[in-house]
Amino acid sequence: MTITCPECGAEFQLDSIEVGEIIQCPECGVELEVLETDPVKLALAPDEEEDWGE
Amino acid sequence: MGKPNVGMLVSQLREEEKLLLRAFASHGIDPVRLTDRKLQLELTDLTWLQEMELDVVLDRCLAHGRAGIVLQALDVAGVRSVNTRRAAVIADDKVECSLILGARGIPTLRTFMAFTVESALEALEQVGYPAVMKPVAGSWGRLLGKVNSPGAARALLEHKRQLGSYHHSMFYIQEYIEKPGRDLRIFIVGDDIVAGSYRSAEHWVTNVARGAVSAPCPITPEIAEISMRAAKAIEVEIAGVDLVETPDGLKVIEVNGGAEFKGLMSTTEYDIAQHIVDYVVNSCSDSQSSSLNGTYSASKQSMANGE
Incomplete structure (x- = not known):
């Protein structure tokens, strides 16, 4: 499917995505979170917080 | 019992969580996703949580603070989680980990x-x-x-x-340990050591999240013993135990409860996600699998080493 980066407007292809997945725009490198898949809705991924980790 | 009703606590779906979801699908299970940012936890009445009738929740939450609270609610509601709330809280607390490792005589820094x-x-x-x-x-x-x-x-x-x-x-x-440019990540599921890797970097910090490169690490008896002792002491069922080689032998750096296995996956053909999921699913019908008193499984060590 064709995806449009909400940050830079680049269009790129992905085979399969799932809600909650983080993808990276191949043009601007920004991380995007998949909010919906049908139709595809993307948003900037949440910033890493201080207590994130393993 | 039939298929368990499984929940998965997540912040976002990384490669590991997608692999776990696929592994659950191999059991015909589609876990209920508990996405931390979307949760509204009514603390004074957990009926909403009990009505979900979850048999077990796998914690893959990135945010330690949020995970601790959700696992606490699950604990009070009588829902089993892997890891348990107690184990997750201990593993996330470097002070408590150091105290426990020291008190148990497990070599650490x-x-x-x-x-x-x-x-x-x-x-x-x-x-x-x-x-x-x-x-x-x-x-x-x-x-x-x-x-x-x-x-x-x-x-x-x-x-x-x-x-x-x-x-x-x-x-x-x-x-500070002048390590040989690497440390060890040993992955434990229940009573099994499923894989191990060396993590190498030119920088003294050798986290994969910081760009360290993983390579296969054969599981020696010394590695197996100290890793399993550390995991049992911290009470984690699923864990990534980090070790460092010192002139005095191996020492535990830390025990990670929400352990990532992306780096490990590049070093072994063993299906770590499937092993985690099998453990979680089996733990619903086999109370023994949640026992913290088991012993290291030599068969899994052989598999991890590709023998």
């Missing part, structure tokens, strides 16, 4: 806590320079500091004190 700049400088003199300072709660190599001299230590301590959060004014001070 010499560690001090101090609460003022002056007492921290005195503790650093006891540890010796260089030394390492870490946040009491933190991960991915974030905010680690290697201090080479009293002057550098004072500057770092003064800066940490100004950071605002009181956590940064509790100084966790650890001996």
Whole structure:
């Protein structure tokens, strides 16, 4: 499917995505979170917080 | 029993979580996703949680604070989680981990806590320079500091004190090990050591999240024993135990409860995600699998080594 980066407007292809997945725009490198898949809705991924980790 | 009703606590779906979902699908299970940012936890009435009729929840939450609260609610509601809330809280707390490892006589790095700049400088003199300072709660190599001299230590301590959060004014001070450019990540599921890797980097911080490269690590009896002892002491069922090679033998750096296995996957053909999922699913019907008193499984060690 064709995806449009909400940050830079680049269009790129992905085979399969799932809600909650983080993808990276191949043009601007920004991380995007998949909010919906049908139709595809993307948003900037949440910033890493201080207590994130393993 | 039939198929268990499984929940998965997540912040976002990384490669590992997608693999776990596929592994659950191999059991015909589509876990209920508990996405931390979307949750509204009514703490004074957990009926909503009990009505979900979850048999088990696999914790894959990135945010330690949020995970601790959700696991606490699950615990009160009588829902089993993997790891348990107690294990997750201990694993996320470097102070408690150091206390437990030390008390159990499990080789680990010499560690001090101090609460003022002056007492921290005195503790650093006891540890010796260089030394390492870490946040009491933190991960991915974030905010680690290697201090080479009293002057550098004072500057770092003064800066940490100004950071605002009181956590940064509790100084966790650890001996620095001149490691051979690598440390070890040993992955444990229940009573099995499923894989191990060396993590190499030119930088002294060898977290995969910081760009370290993973390579296969054969599981020796010494590695197996210290890793499993550490995991059992911290009470984690699923864990990534980090070890360092020292002149005095292996020592435990830390035990990670929400362990990532992306780096490990590049070193072994063993299906770590499937092993985790099989363990979680089986734990619903086999109370023995949640026992914390098991022994290391040699068969899984052989599989991890590709034998």
